[in-house]
Structures are given as C-alpha cells and as structure tokens.
Amino acid sequence: MLMEALTDRSRPAARSAASVRHYLPGGCENGGGIGRLVGYIIETAKETGAKHFVTDTRGARWSKLTSPARLVGAILTMAKDRIVTPDRIHHIHIAGRGSTSRKLILTEAARLLGCCHILHLHDYDYAGDFAQRSPRQQRLIRRMFQNADRVVALGQRDRATLTTLLGVDERRAVVAHNCVPDPGTHNICDGGTPLIVFLGRLSERKGVTELLSALNHPLMKELRWRAVLAGDGPVEHYRRLADAMALSDRVEMPGWLDAGEARALCARADILVLPSHAEGLAMAVLEGLSHGLAVVTTRVGAHEEVITDGETGIFVPVGDQNALGAALAKLVSDRELCIRLSVQGRAHYVNYFSMMVYMRSLEKLYETVSAKHQGWAAAR
Structure with a gap:
C-alpha cells in the first residue's frame, strides 16, 4: 500500500505533534545522502511543530574505532527515550553492508524495549547485498524487517525486494520517494558558458x-x-x-x-x-x-x-x-x-517531490504507527 499523501497535494499539512528520533550513520553532517535527507526533514519539521532528533549510529566514515561506542550510545539513548518519552517514534535508516549489521543490533533493542520503530531502506542494491549473506544472517535480516511497524522504500523496485525477498507484509511496506527543499527558480542557458x-x-x-x-x-x-x-x-x-x-x-x-x-x-x-x-x-x-x-x-x-x-x-x-x-x-x-x-x-x-508533499506523507506514516502502538497499549 503506497502512502496516499504522496499524490494528494490538496490536503493541508497536518500540524502533528509527533516526536521522532532518527538513527543514521554519520548523522546529518557525515551521513551522505541519508544525512542530507534527514537534515531537510528536521528543518522542515520546525515549521509543523513536530519534534525530530538525530542519533549517529556510526560516526564519520574514517572513525571505525569509535563506531561500536556510537552504537552502544544509540541503544542507551533509545532506552532513555522509552522511559522519558515512551510515545516517541524511532525512525531507523538502513543500508547494506555494515549498516545492516549495526541495525540488526539496534532493531533488536527496539523490539525488546517495545519501541515503535520504522525501518527506512536506502540502498542501491539491497537484494545483491542480501544474496551475499549467510543463511543465518538472511534469517535475522528477514526477521528484522518483518518485525518493524512499517518499512519504507525509495521506490517500487525496493518495495518489491521488501515484500518478495524479505517477506514484509505488503500492508506495511510503503514507498516514499526522496525530496529536497525548494530553492526557487532561476534562469538557465542565458547566453553564458553552460x-x-x-x-x-x-x-x-x-x-x-x-x-x-x-x-x-x-x-x-x-x-x-x-x-x-x-x-x-x-x-x-x-x-x-x-x-x-x-x-x-x-x-x-x-x-x-x-x-x-x-x-x-x-x-x-x-x-x-x-x-x-x-x-x-x-x-x-x-x-x-x-x-x-x-x-x-x-x-x-x-x-x-x-x-x-x-x-x-x-x-x-x-x-x-x-x-x-x-x-x-x-x-x-x-x-x-x-x-x-x-x-x-x-x-x-x-x-x-517538494518538502511539503513529503512531510504530509511522513506525518501520515507517523500517525499510523503511533495509533497502532496506542491501541496495543490500551489493549494490554
């Protein structure tokens, strides 16, 4: 099921009070394209009243020695959030290679702590990365994706990877194309050197x-x-x-x-x-x-x-x-x-693909997973 808000441009932006923590390698400064996207989300969220926070799970690319400490710190932060802000949504950004290894640990912590969490897949060939893993790793990866409250893909190819290769329920796999802020228009090809x-x-x-x-x-x-x-x-x-x-x-x-x-x-x-x-x-x-x-x-x-x-x-x-x-x-x-x-x-x-279109779809996603957890808590 795709997020309807991606194509519903007439709907006004919701004034959501969602509290969200993003987990990504390198944070906004050293996280490459993922970091840039999350940075855009945080800046735009300030206009809607939503509270977004960032936790670095790896450090910079060249800081491999500090990566384990970053991951431990992320788990401790998640545990603190579960006590202090139990309704916070944990938005976990994942790619292949070392990112998956770290997120296997982080998502297991989220499951044990009972955190509401979303997995957001950013990868150029996750199916290829998955195929190179051992059978045991593949089982763990499938369970990781299947246990998430929602899984977000960048496009239809990756959504198919989630639902067919990784066994994610189609109702919980959504597509959210990336977005960037509107810089305004400018004239090109004005007679100067292109x-x-x-x-x-x-x-x-x-x-x-x-x-x-x-x-x-x-x-x-x-x-x-x-x-x-x-x-x-x-x-x-x-x-x-x-x-x-x-x-x-x-x-x-x-x-x-x-x-x-x-x-x-x-x-x-x-x-x-x-x-x-x-x-x-x-x-x-x-x-x-x-x-x-x-x-x-x-x-x-x-x-x-x-x-x-x-x-x-x-x-x-x-x-x-x-x-x-x-x-x-x-x-x-x-x-x-x-x-x-x-x-x-x-x-x-x-x-x-503007930020406003993207934020409407993201707010709807957060509302959906939050309502699910609130219903589950009320039933206990």
Whole structure:
C-alpha cells in the first residue's frame, strides 16, 4: 500500500505533534545522502511543530574505532527515550553492508524495549547485498524487517525486494520517494558558458570515468562549457584522469560540498548529470529538478519513477560514454531544449517531490504507527 499523501497535494499539512528520533550513520553532517535527507526533514519539521532528533549510529566514515561506542550510545539513548518519552517514534535508516549489521543490533533493542520503530531502506542494491549473506544472517535480516511497524522504500523496485525477498507484509511496506527543499527558480542557458554539475561520491558506481570520457567526446570538444564534479571519494585519482584527458582547464573537482554549497553551485548551473550504474533514488537528481536544471541520468533504481525521458530529463544507457557525450553536447548547444526540460522538470518537482508533499506523507506514516502502538497499549 503506497502512502496516499504522496499524490494528494490538496490536503493541508497536518500540524502533528509527533516526536521522532532518527538513527543514521554519520548523522546529518557525515551521513551522505541519508544525512542530507534527514537534515531537510528536521528543518522542515520546525515549521509543523513536530519534534525530530538525530542519533549517529556510526560516526564519520574514517572513525571505525569509535563506531561500536556510537552504537552502544544509540541503544542507551533509545532506552532513555522509552522511559522519558515512551510515545516517541524511532525512525531507523538502513543500508547494506555494515549498516545492516549495526541495525540488526539496534532493531533488536527496539523490539525488546517495545519501541515503535520504522525501518527506512536506502540502498542501491539491497537484494545483491542480501544474496551475499549467510543463511543465518538472511534469517535475522528477514526477521528484522518483518518485525518493524512499517518499512519504507525509495521506490517500487525496493518495495518489491521488501515484500518478495524479505517477506514484509505488503500492508506495511510503503514507498516514499526522496525530496529536497525548494530553492526557487532561476534562469538557465542565458547566453553564458553552460555549466554542467555532478553531485555525489566520485566513484565507478556513479559513472565518473564515463562522465570524464563523455566530456572528452569529440562533440563536446567543439563546444563551450565548464563542469564541476563535486563529491568525496578518490578525488585525486579523478583529477589525474581529467589531467590525462586534457580536461583540467574546464573541469573542477572541489571535493565534498555541504548542503548550502551544493545549493549555491546548482543555482548557477544549467545541466545536472549523474550517469550512475546503480542507485536507490539519487538526491542529486531531485536537486537538479528542484533547481530547474536539465537532468541527464540513467535508468537505475527509482529514477524512472521520477524522470520521463525527453520531458523532465534525459536518460542514457548505463556505461555508454558516447551516448552520454552526445546527450550533453545536445543540451549545451540546444538552448530551447535546455529551457524546456528545465521548466517541465521544475514543475514536476513542485507537484510531486517538494518538502511539503513529503512531510504530509511522513506525518501520515507517523500517525499510523503511533495509533497502532496506542491501541496495543490500551489493549494490554
């Protein structure tokens, strides 16, 4: 069952008094796309009166020695909440790999403490990660997801993983596409040098090698443009690769940008490109739509639930540097196409992926799980 509020834009935002604690790796500052999403939720919740808190379950990527202490601290915080604020909803964000290992422990604590808890799956290939686990781990993971009050997926592919592979009851598996704040409109393709932006971790999964090859495509060499590839990861490796392609005078790689810096970059850009090999639902794609950028991406994860090819963005095949180069060259040289995709993509964002739309669906989810627990407590 999907959350009706995702498509019910006429309903006024509920003034919910929900008290929610989010658990995520790295917190809002070091939690990557998950952290950015939760940060947006917290800022928007201030306008509705809801109280949202964040607990870091891992620490920064490079702080592996402190990760166990963070997890113990998260469990103690959960136990304290159960005593002091027993109605608090525990919103647990999960991905594959080490995140699942930590959440197996955290969700078991939630079950033993009797906490109302939601599992929110963020992963580019959770089915693949699950397949590599031992039979015992698979049993534990299935039980973890089946015991949650609700499970949230980023799109229909991941919801199918939950209901078929992990055995989650269809009535408890919901879809909530990611969202980003509304930055307002701006004009693109104004006659200046077009700016192409990439937002995300610089990696092979994100298609950065193909992107550099596409920027080095003969069609692109004949045109005026600049590009900024913003994100963490092996930045120096990709800088050297760009130098070897003689792109260093046109391509900048500033490293990771915080939310404000990313917003400022998009505000002066024209095109957003994300040629990923695998995604859940990339925040960067939504950032591009919200800013009214012409978006070029791949048909992975839930992207086809967000982008309509030729109307609100352009799809290119995964790993096809020539198709990517041709698509970018077309947008750089065709001002009318760039503007059309900008206007239509921006309208699509406002109607379906704004923070207000997302918060209405989230508030409804919280109301549902809270009512369930209150009914269960009354029956005892």
